Amino acid sequence: MTGFRHSDAGTAEVVWQPFLDAAPTVHFGDLPHVQRALVVAPHPDDESLGAGGVIASWSAAKVEVDVVVCSDGESARPGASAAARRHLAQRRADEVGAAVDALSARAPVQLQRWGLPDGRLERCGVELRERLAPLVAAADVVVAPWPGDGHPDHEAVGLAARGAVAVSNTPAPLLEYPIWAWHWATPELLAGDTVIGVPLSPSAQRAKAAAIACHESQHGGDDPILPPAVQAHFRRSEEFFVVDDRTLGTLTPLPRSSPEFFEHLYRSTPSGDPWDFDVSDAEQARYDAVEQTLGTRRFRRAIEIGCATGELTRRLAAHAAQVVAVDSSASALRVAAATCRDVGGVELRQGHAPDCFRSDDVDADLVVLSEVGYYFSADTLADLVRELADRSAPGCIFVAAHWTGSSPDHVLDADTTHSVIASALGWTHRSSGAVGAHRIDVWEQP
Numbered sequence: 290m291t292g293f294r295h296s297d298a299g300t301a302e303v304v305w306q307p308f309l310d311a312a313p314t315v316h317f318g319d320l321p322h323v324q325r326a327l328v329v330a331p332h333p334d335d336e337s338l339g340a341g342g343v344i345a346s347w348s349a350a351k352v353e354v355d356v357v358v359c360s361d362g363e364s365a366r367p368g369a370s371a372a373a374r375r376h377l378a379q380r381r382a383d384e385v386g387a388a389v390d391a392l393s394a395r396a397p398v399q400l401q402r403w404g405l406p407d408g409r410l411e412r413c414g415v416e417l418r419e420r421l422a423p424l425v426a427a428a429d430v431v432v433a434p435w436p437g438d439g440h441p442d443h444e445a446v447g448l449a450a451r452g453a454v455a456v457s458n459t460p461a462p463l464l465e466y467p468i469w470a471w472h473w474a475t476p477e478l479l480a481g482d483t484v485i486g487v488p489l490s491p492s493a494q495r496a497k498a499a500a501i502a503c504h505e506s507q508h509g510g511d512d513p514i515l516p517p518a519v520q521a522h523f524r525r526s527e528e529f530f531v532v533d534d535r536t537l538g539t540l541t542p543l544p545r546s547s548p549e550f551f552e553h554l555y556r557s558t559p560s561g562d563p564w565d566f567d568v569s570d571a572e573q574a575r576y577d578a579v580e581q582t583l584g585t586r587r588f589r590r591a592i593e594i595g596c597a598t599g600e601l602t603r604r605l606a607a608h609a610a611q612v613v614a615v616d617s618s619a620s621a622l623r624v625a626a627a628t629c630r631d632v633g634g635v636e637l638r639q640g641h642a643p644d645c646f647r648s649d650d651v652d653a654d655l656v657v658l659s660e661v662g663y664y665f666s667a668d669t670l671a672d673l674v675r676e677l678a679d680r681s682a683p684g685c686i687f688v689a690a691h692w693t694g695s696s697p698d699h700v701l702d703a704d705t706t707h708s709v710i711a712s713a714l715g716w717t718h719r720s721s722g723a724v725g726a727h728r729i730d731v732w733e734q735p
């Protein structure tokens with residue numbers, strides 16, 4: 290026990306950022322054959338705070354997820370009367386039920402509430418381990434609190450989960466989530482542990498936020514258990530887990546922005562669409578805006594770099610006789626082939642631009658670079674843009690569209706991406722606009 294209080298100033302989220310940015314990335318595809326996941330939480334809210342994003346992702350992928358909440362969290366307020374504790378237990382039971390519903394997508398998440406005594410779980414270590422063992426044995430991946438979290442209940446449940454993994458001799462990875470350590474610990478204190486980041490899709494992030502919002506008893510009122518500075522640790526675009534060497538050996542963390550990174554990202558997202566391109570309103574608005582910049586002009590030959598799942602490709606095919614759409618990920622292109630199966634004139638090509646271009650890829654009169662420029666270094670991006678310019682015809686339109694938010698996966702931000710493109714092209718700037726959190730610029734070859 291570290292003696293922290295929820296109302297302490299704690300470690301600001303910004304202090305964690307460099308540490309988190311350096312953490313290796315692991316995708317769901319690195320967790321082979323996940324059909325059943327077990328998530329263990331000491332109290333109602335730990336499941337949403339620590340693992341809401343991966344729960345939502347698994348549910349969306351039709352993975353069976355069992356969530357075990359060991360106590361009803363009745364002792365969150367020391368000194369409360371017995372009646373008040375009973376009332377709080379019921380309230381938190383309702384809240385965790387709603388939270389699990391919020392995390393359920395394609396497969397309903399199964400909730401078990403064990404009702405063990407909140408604040409005294411360390412006395413229940415043997416019972417916890419024995420009850421968890423068969424659930425652990427049936428799971429392909431186990432998610433539990435990190436025993437180093439500094440809260441006795443979290444330590445007890447984390448150690449019981451480790452014990453259950455050990456006695457069942459399962460090969461399943463064990464992902465351990467810190468909760469309170471983000472508040473009281475520092476990056477230096479976690480430097481000796483292996484921490485991995487699991488990127489969350491926008492829909493998983495939304496589901497997690499909705500689930501956390503269900504735990505009103507913990508973040509409402511004058512003295513919230515989860516004040517805003519603590520909640521800030523749980524709005525990340527990734528979830529971070531402590532792993533031991535055994536689990537690390539079952540995973541293949543990848544450096545960010547490598548071609549393998551993207552291939553894994555697609556392979557590991559069961560829907561084949563890591564960014565929810567097909568259903569996200571923001572993405573659809575971006576496609577609408579790109580189409581609007583094209584107007585009624587009919588293009589001869591379009592080149593699209595980073596076509597991903599082909600959503601924009603399909604739309605571009607309505608404006609151009611021929612679309613050459615390039616992506617480095619074979620998995621993405623399989624989805625793109627399905628997306629574009631009913632439109633003509635689309636050639637999907639796997640490779641890294643500009644190496645993948647052929648000698649007859651010339652006279653393009655439309656080039657589209659959407660949501661991809663910021664994965665390159667400035668020099669590489671400038672080289673690519675000059676190569677595209679060399680393959681274009683007079684009057685060619687170059688459209689760039691990029692999200693202006695920040696992501697640990699991006700090498701450049703949107704503004705820098707667009708200024709690199711502008712100076713590498715040296716063309717006439719036609720228009721600049723914003724759609725939601727996306728910036729769209731259009732240049733024309735003079």
Ligand SMILES: [Zn+2]
Nearest residue numbers: 331332335443
């Ligand atoms: Zn807790």
